[in-house]
Every structure is written in structure tokens, then in C-alpha cells.
């Protein structure tokens with residue numbers, strides 16, 4: 001376990017895997033970028049960060065951070 005800042009709210013919390021705190025993971029869907037992105041990717045597997053950003057309104061750099069931190073998984077873009 002290490003102390004890290006939550007990607008969404010910036011709060012310091014202890015986590016082994018996630019970069020998002022429990023409050024944000026369980027937060028309201030309408031205001032929760034993590035849930036918006038996760039829901040969109042469930043419906044649109046294979047979408048890239050830009051497509052997700054356009055569809056959800058979540059900033060692209062935050063989506064890229066989710067992906068880089070393995071907070072959400074994406075199907076790799078087909079070549």
C-alpha cells in the first residue's frame with residue numbers, strides 16, 4: 001500500500017492498485033468521469049481516448065491517465 005493522490009478529486013489516500021479513491025469510484029455517475037468513461041467503453045469497446053473524450057465530455061488527458069494507470073482497460077486499437 002502506498003499513499004497517492006486521487007486522479008479525480010486529488011485527495012490523498014492509500015491504494016495498492018487504483019489511482020482513484022473509493023469515494024470517486026462509488027460516486028454519482030453523472031459527475032463521475034471514471035464511471036462515464038467505463039460505461040462508454042463497455043458499450044463501445046475499442047474506442048480510443050479521443051472518441052471517449054468527445055462522447056463523454058471527460059478531458060482526454062484524464063482518460064489517457066486512466067488508461068496509463070490501468071484504472072480502465074481498453075481494447076487495443078486494431079491496426
Ligand SMILES: [Zn+2]
Nearest residue numbers: 006009021024
Ligand atoms: Zn477521489
